[in-house]
Amino acid sequence: MAMIDSTRRSFVTRIGGGAGAMALLTVVPHPASAETIDLPERESAILEAAFGSSVLTPGKISLDMPILAETGLSVPVTFKVDSPMTEADHVTRIMGFAPGNPEPVLADYQIGPRAGLAEVSTRIRLARTGFVYAAAKLSDGTLWGTKFSIIVTLGACVEDIFDLDWQRDAERRAMRAEARAAAAAE
Amino acid sequence: MNIHNVSRRKFIVTSATAAGGMMLGFNLPAQAAQMNANPWELPTDKEGQEVNAWLAIDPDGTVTIRVGQSEMGEGVFTSMPMIVAEELHVDWKMVKAAYASGNRYLRQKAEDYQVAAGILNEDHQVYRRMGTGGSGAVRRSRTFLQQAGASARERLKEAAAQAWGVARADVTAKDSVLSSGNRTGTFAEFATAASTVALDVEPVIKTPDQFNLLGASVARLDTPLKVNGSATYGIDIRLPGMVYAAVRANPVPYGGIDSYDADAIMGLPGVIQVVEIVPGEGQDLRSGLQPAVAVIANSYTRALSALDQMPIKWSATPNDGVNSRDLFADANAALGMPGAISVDEGDTAGAIAGATTVVEGDYQAPYQSHACMEPFNCTVHITDNRADVYGSFQNPPGALAVVAEQLGMDPINVFSHTTFLGGGFGRRSRNDEPRQAAEIARQVGRPVKMVWTREEDMMQNKMRPMAVARFKAGLGPDGMPVGWHARVAGHSITAHIRPERIENGLDNSLLAAVRNHPYNIPNQLVDMHVRNSHIPVHYWRSVNASQNVFMAEQFVDEMAQAGGHDPLDFRLKMVEDLEDWSLVLNTLKEKSGWTTDLPPGTGMGIGISEEFGTVVGQVATVTVSRRGQLTIDKIVAAVDCGHLVNPAIAEGQIESAIVYGLSACLAGEVTISGGQVVENNFDTFKVLRINEMPIIETHWALTGGDKWGGLGEPGLPPVAAAVANAIFYATGKRPREMPIVHTDLSWG
Incomplete structure (x- = not known):
């Protein structure tokens, strides 16, 4: 079946760099910096519980997914981490979140060096437009x-x-419950 | 045989010309607000100077106002530009309307002025929303459209103020002219300068008491195009080098294909190719793509003729034995079991057990087809790194998205071109047709126009769900209700479209008007069962309220009669604490000449509901012959949508909702037999004929204030209940089943 174009990332990079108005489409991994990824409160708490910290440094991990979906029912996504996946240097866990969903955790993978590649593709469900x-x-x-x-x-x-x-x-129901309570109190 | 290739549209244009002034003897005013017959194209050959994404000003003063919603008869090409023009202070005669670009919607986030004004946040798309649905055009776009006009107006004034060395407060804008003292200039003169103006503070949009243009019955921009036949619908699209696709899927929805014999038809005239559509991994019915086979030819007639002649063997499916009788039996059986609870206030069972009178009633409504007058179609043109998709879309960015996904292209390289819609009613927001057309075009490698036959359109429709309901109420000694128990079992659209919204088997959208009715009853229990079949379902004008109001509002009449009350006064008493419902009911009472005391065979009935923030009540007057022949004489509607943008268009919305609702109420239904849709054309799927159309009166009962209710759908649900209740007063018989044609109405 039709799959998502693997060159999307370079394309998005291009438009992101090209026009100021489109800057919000930029999704390339940022170079490591002192900045952190701002997570909403609920997702911060989940991350805190899973990782012992919710401070995320931008970089290393990328999300490959379409910038537009007709419905959020089945959206292809690839989580990819830049890692040699050796005993000494590998990814131990990957998590995905959609704060717009009633249940925000989209994915939770525990992997090790024997995985060989720190890359997971799946389909997710999204309730609404957002991050x-x-x-x-x-x-x-x-x-x-x-x-x-x-x-x-x-x-x-x-x-x-x-x-x-x-x-x-x-x-209406609240208003009437109040009115009934008031009538009962009299 | 020699067939002239004369399109219907061309025929109308030609015959109009031939008949000269006789057939189309109107003259357009020399200058009137206009739009293009191809509404996705710019109305002039000039780009114009954009002041913001919603509007551009040409050197000749023409102001192009972009429209985010799709024109399917609801008048958005007039009402939406009016909202921008109200603030812009443009000369309305200089306005031209065109669709906003679905591709730009995708590319661009909110503009700075929108964020600064606090109207949008920076994560919103520039056009905010481009889907058309939920009766939301005015109520959900008004503020940012007003802001677009107001912010542009203030920039034009500021540009003039700077040029003239005066304060902006001393510049006025009126009818496309800027003036200060004895200096004047046109919008066009200052458009370029205005586009670069930065304001410290964005203007505050007007309140209804300050409106000048809004509230006026301005003539529709699309009327001339539709009268002279030049308006382009999806089915009118022609592209150079285009070929035609006739397509057919298993008549049992989402069933497979065993085999087909392409060789049998490849020698037929004009036949180019046979294409099989095979859904990919993960493409279940929700993706909209189902197994199908298409014949490609150099004319549609040839493609369809060859398809009809091609041997196709459909796969057996687990649903081949499904029929409506069993589906209703299953749903009715569910009514005997406790369901997922939506509302549980007080002690309903206890209140009913201790009541003076107990009233019970069962109702049912079938699957329902949208029956858009324009059959489903879509045209797709793929080039090296770009795809263009043309069609009658209710959700253009969604069409763009499914084409991109099907072709494996970046959405940014896909361009959707929305035409006029020959009926939408929710059906054209599903986007199964652009996906199917894209898959065909991908295999064919040249521009393809795919058209469904009427039979394909109705058999592969995504239906309004079926539902059944059981009501039980207890009345006190005064005949007023003390307990209300309603239970619904039906097919859930949410389960297909937004399954995350169903929690513990509860889909509240099935309970429209059953749960969120306004009647003040102290003990209420509402529960429900989801009962799905393989028939795909989707939104249908007014969605579940289209059947639930027929059920709930008849039961309200049953309660009134059992309690010895006049049904209108009974409702008034239960909503006496609600200003809008009381106003609508009192308006109805006054305007309809309400009475339940009519001679046998004639009756008046009422139905009322609130949807998308708008309260609509209707009184139907009917005549039923002794043999049961039903005539709907008159419908009087009273409406509170808060405010009106264009009263003439608003009235048209109420009237068209009544026509559409009456078809479903009286005769239109979809039954399932052998897993297939039985009513596959207008010989079996009945719609209201012109001679059956009642007189309609619409009265506005506007409460104003903060209320801005929708109008596309709320006019529909009450009509079936009003007619059914009127039938009861005429005959003593209560139609418990939609369509009413199933009930024997003979009397006396």
Whole structure:
């Protein structure tokens, strides 16, 4: 079947570097720096529990996925870590997160040097447009991360289309419960 | 045989010309707001000076306003530019409308002014939303469209102020003219300068009391194109070197192909190739791609004729024995079991057990087809590093995405071109057709136009789900309800589209109007069962409310009658604490001449619901002959959507929702037999005919304030309930099943 173009990364690099307005499409691994990847609170806590720290240095790990998905039902993704995968220097764990999902952990792989390659491809489900995060722990204990902005179009179309009506329903029910409680108290 | 290749559209244009002024004797005003027959193209040959992504100004003063939603009759090509123009203070006659680019939506994030104004955040796409659905065009786009107009206006004023050495506050903008003191200039003169202006603070958008253009029944921009036949729909697309594909899938949806004999037809005139579509790994029914075979030829007629002659053996499937009777039996059996609970307030069972009167009612509604007048089609053109996809899309970036995925291309190199839509109703947001067309074009290697026959369109449709419901209520000594128990069993769209939203078997969207009705009843229990079949389902205008309101609002009438109340007053009493519902009901009462005291064979009935923030109530007046012949005489609607952008278009939305809803209410249904859809064309799938159309009156009962409700769908759900309740008053018989044609209405 049709798979995702393997040159996407270089392409995205090109447009990311080319135009200021498109800078948010840039998803190349950043060179290691003092900066860290900002994770939302819930995902930070999960990472803290898994790795003992939620401080991710940008770099080493990359996310290969489409920048656009019609629905979030089955989105191809490849987690890839730049590692020789030797006894002395290898990846021990890879995790993926989608903060827009009700259950944010997309992937959790524990691997070792015998894996030979620190690269995993799978399909994930995404509830809405937003960032996908990836984190990798190396055998030297360092933590690396990246994030990727993806547009989910069906999310844009049907996202919360009913929420307005459910919200009104909740407000009405609360209002009446209050009125009944007040009447009962009299 | 010599067949003239005259398209329907060309025929209309030609006959109009031949008949001269007689057939199309209208004259357009010399200058009126306009749009192009090919709405994805720029309306002029000039790019114009963009002030922001929503609008560009040509040197001649023409302002192109881009439209993010798709025109399927709901009027977005007029209403959306009106919202921008309201703030821009442009001369409306100078406005031209064109679709926003789906490819640009993908490439570009929010513009700085949008972020600075706090209207969008920097992660939003520049056009924010390009899907058309959820009755959301106005209610979900209004603020950022107003901001686009306001921010552009202030930049034009600032550019003029700088040129004239005056303060921006001293410059006024009106009808495309900027002026200060005795100096004047046009928008066009300052467009280039305005595009580079930076403002310290973005302007605040207008409130409804400040509107000038919004609220006016401005003429639709697309009317001339649709009357003279030049409007381009997906099915009208012609590309140089294009070939045609006629396609067929297993009549049992998502069934496979055993074999087909391409050699048998390859010698037929014009036949070029036979293509088999094989879904890839992970491409289940949710991807929209199903096993199918397509014949490619140099004309559609030849492709279809060859396809009809090609021996095809479909695979047996586990669903070959599925039929509607069993599906309904299964769903009805589920009604006897406790389901996933959505609402559990108070002690419903206890309240009903201790009630003075207990009322019970069962209802059902079948699968329903969208029956878009324009059959499904899509045209795909692939070149070395680019793909262009043309069609009637409700979700253009989604079309772009599926084509990119199917071709293994970067979405950034795929360009979607949305035409006018010959009906959408939710069906055209599924994007199965661009994926299928892309797969065919990939194999054929030249531009391909794929067209489904009407039969393919209806047999491979993604249906409005079937559902059944059981209601039980207890009434107190005053005849008012003390407990409400509703249980629904039906096919879940959410299970196909957004399965993450189903928790513990609970899909709240199945409970529209059953759970979120506004009636003040102290004890309420609402539970449900998901009962899915192999029939693919999707959104249908007003979604689950289209069947649930038919059920719930009839049951409300059953409660009123059992309690000895007038059904309209009964509802009023249960919503007396809600301003909008009370206003709509009182408006209905006044405007319809409401009475339950009519001679036998005639009746008035009411139905009311709230969807997408809009309350719509309707009163139907019907006549039923002693032999059971039903005539719908009149529908009176009262609507609270808060505010109106264009009252004429808004009224059209209510009327078209009533037409569409009446078809489903009276005769339209999809039944399943042998795993297949039975009603595969308009001989068996009935839609309302012009002679069956009632008089419709729409009355606005607007509460204003912060309310900006949708209008595309909320007009639909009440009509079936209003008609069914009216039938009860006319005949004493209650139609518990959609469509009503299944109920014998003879009386006396």
